[in-house]
Amino acid sequence: MTEKQDLRALCAGRPVAIVGAGLVGAGWAIVFARAGLSVKMFDANADITRKAVPLIASQLAGLRRHGLIDEDPAAVLARITPVATLAEAVDGAAYVQESVLERVDVKRRLMEDLDALLAPDAIVGSSTSGIPGSDFALGLSISPRVLIAHPVNPPYLVPVVELVPSPETSPATAAFADALMRAVGQTVVHVRKEVEGFVLNRLQAVLLREAWALVQDGVASCEDIDKTIRDGLGWRWSFMGPFETIDLNAPGGVADYAVRLGPLYQRIARAGSHESPWDAALIGQVEAQRREHLSHADLESRRAWRDERLMEFAAARRREQTPG
Amino acid sequence: MTEKQDLRALCAGRPVAIVGAGLVGAGWAIVFARAGLSVKMFDANADITRKAVPLIASQLAGLRRHGLIDEDPAAVLARITPVATLAEAVDGAAYVQESVLERVDVKRRLMEDLDALLAPDAIVGSSTSGIPGSDFALGLSISPRVLIAHPVNPPYLVPVVELVPSPETSPATAAFADALMRAVGQTVVHVRKEVEGFVLNRLQAVLLREAWALVQDGVASCEDIDKTIRDGLGWRWSFMGPFETIDLNAPGGVADYAVRLGPLYQRIARAGSHESPWDAALIGQVEAQRREHLSHADLESRRAWRDERLMEFAAARRREQTPG
Incomplete structure (x- = not known):
């Protein structure tokens, strides 16, 4: 402003x-x-x-x-x-x-x-x-x-x-x-309107619903979905956001991208089973998969690890933004 | 394996x-x-x-x-x-x-x-x-x-x-x-089933559909949505993925998180207008917003910038994963 x-x-x-x-x-x-x-x-x-x-x-x-x-x-x-x-x-x-x-x-x-x-x-x-x-x-x-x-x-x-x-x-x-x-x-x-979840949790919600639906439908494991983001989509999103990402991903920019990929993305959004509730069986399945990678006893130490990573991330961002 | x-x-x-x-x-x-x-x-x-x-x-x-x-x-x-x-x-x-x-x-x-x-x-x-x-x-x-x-x-x-x-x-x-x-x-x-978009583009699709819907509904600008990811959600996703993120975000882990936030996320997924097509007016609006931040003429140099950032990201990741 x-x-x-x-x-x-x-x-x-x-x-x-x-x-x-x-x-x-x-x-x-x-x-x-x-x-x-x-x-x-x-x-x-x-x-x-x-x-x-x-x-x-x-x-x-x-x-x-x-x-x-x-x-x-x-x-x-x-x-x-x-x-x-x-x-x-x-x-x-x-x-x-x-x-x-x-x-x-x-x-x-x-x-x-x-x-x-x-x-x-x-x-x-x-x-x-x-x-x-x-x-x-x-x-x-x-x-x-x-x-x-x-x-x-x-x-x-x-x-x-x-x-x-x-x-x-x-x-x-x-x-x-x-x-x-x-x-x-x-x-x-x-956020210019009082929508439920504001912007951040709406974006998180739709991605999580699709992630859970992919597990439910037997398409991929939780760990493989995490890999898809942390070793794939998450890299660009962490410094550009989704609009800038697609703006750079088609020769003519975002409008070009929308014409090329809009219809595919619409079919995916329509066909998804991401609107069904997370029932006890699905929650149990996701919980079991996560516990294979991280026990309940290790949640707390992993949170400390996460906070260290976030501080490293913040420190790197600070270095980038400080000229000289 | x-x-x-x-x-x-x-x-x-x-x-x-x-x-x-x-x-x-x-x-x-x-x-x-x-x-x-x-x-x-x-x-x-x-x-x-x-x-x-x-x-x-x-x-x-x-x-x-x-x-x-x-x-x-x-x-x-x-x-x-x-x-x-x-x-x-x-x-x-x-x-x-x-x-x-x-x-x-x-x-x-x-x-x-x-x-x-x-x-x-x-x-x-x-x-x-x-x-x-x-x-x-x-x-x-x-x-x-x-x-x-x-x-x-x-x-x-x-x-x-x-x-x-x-x-x-x-x-x-x-x-x-x-x-x-x-x-x-x-x-x-x-990816264990031949679903359209596989895993990566399905996850990208649902997030982009919601992002475009938020612009269409006048909730937020493209730039503010990009900020929400690149200065918010994208940080954790870039080294953990969405399942590990939520596993660490509730005291009892992912099952606890699902019980607390599953219903909210389901309401958001259901209520979204993320299934409508991206029509010419909306594409024009997003294009205009992006061009305020980056002209067509600068797309190419920004791609070079992106590739430099990705290389820095890869180099940081490599340092983390190389012991000593």
Whole structure:
């Protein structure tokens, strides 16, 4: 939209509030603190807030090890203050990122509380991965200042954030969220209608439905489908996305590609059994195939491996984007 | 399937034949020659064969620059011999990789010619991206020795290859192709039924249909959809694939994930307008959006950029997989 703005000017020296300090909230705390902002962090469950601090410290150490933060991790951590009440968290905040439980009633109650507590110009972003603002954020005085800001986990590594306004969200709110997210280093995707799953989960959903259908129909194993993506399609998608990929894959660009391959792709989309439910038998089959490759006991260490890969990926991306 | 086999033993010192020397055939020539095999390369259009040699030389120079071949490029090129006739190309060949025009009649005629020319134990792989062997490779004496070996372009960078037997392909042929492809460094995906688009293009098809539908419905721009993948979903897919991604994304693994998110994904797959055709208006809209980011005149230089990125990606992957 506009040029990248100065972060301090944008927030006028005011802090950011993190409401809900589980994995997602803690990840957001890193995003804002890393960018130099003061962060106040609250969770209705004090135990979760307590656990978030060492979790964040360990994540910051990983970022430092991979050259993804230039500061001492302790300096970043010092900008994050756990607080005991919602009122303390949002006091003076320019922006509130809520990552509370993914339930309409919980989100609605929080919006009502924020309505009573927030400064009249504070903006609220919701981390919900699928509940549209219309379901929990309408009809309040803060409604024009609420929108969805849906991250990928963890947001301090994977930069995309989907901004989804509700019908009551003001253009100024959308513009602020766009500027803030870009200023802290996220990649903003504007979702212009409140469709279920927004953009990211819709794209993931159709690919997963087809993948599961291929297993169900006996066409390929889970492992071979994973190979098809990780040693095939995923390479280009990881730095270009699907439209640029096909734009470069036909001599005349994307329109040429559409004429050549559109009809084939339409037949495939029509013929697929990707709309049937995943029944217990199919889930059992996929689970059994995955457990051949990775036992339940090894899930946790494999997640640590994944996070190391993501940090390497982020570090390589950072090197590419830093001139000289 | 089995352990990685010695390449020379596998081919018994015999050459590999490349039939069809366009982009795909030339790419395959590099795969086999890089692995140490003698390659004979033929195209019915002598002009295409002639152009393939400098193209291969330039691609080998790029591979060398990125540390993707350890030999002098000239030594690899010296193992590729352009020949003037199909008979010369396949003379003594242990394996034939055909990458001729993507038309059933052209493929069928080639199979009949090969039937007359090939040694009785030679195996044939077809690069077709979508025509099943049943449409062109049945009822001949070589039919048990023919299968689809569908690469991603360029095959010397992106390792995945889909092996698709026809109903007449023998198990020994599938086993040989699996061993050969793995010995030359490809990643083998076994497609067990002749479904349209095999696995790779089915997965690409459903994601692209949804992406186009999101543009058509005014939900997001092409560029924002590309961002969603390249700064979001594509990161994990590029080293894990979709099944491993979701296996790690729920506390209890993939079955837990399926129970939590299966119903949402089913609603999305059902509700999508991803089955409608891409009409001229939509194609024009996507074309216009892409041309804002990249002019027609810049398509070619962006392809060179893409190939550099792919080589960097391949080099990083190679470093990861080489211990020490």
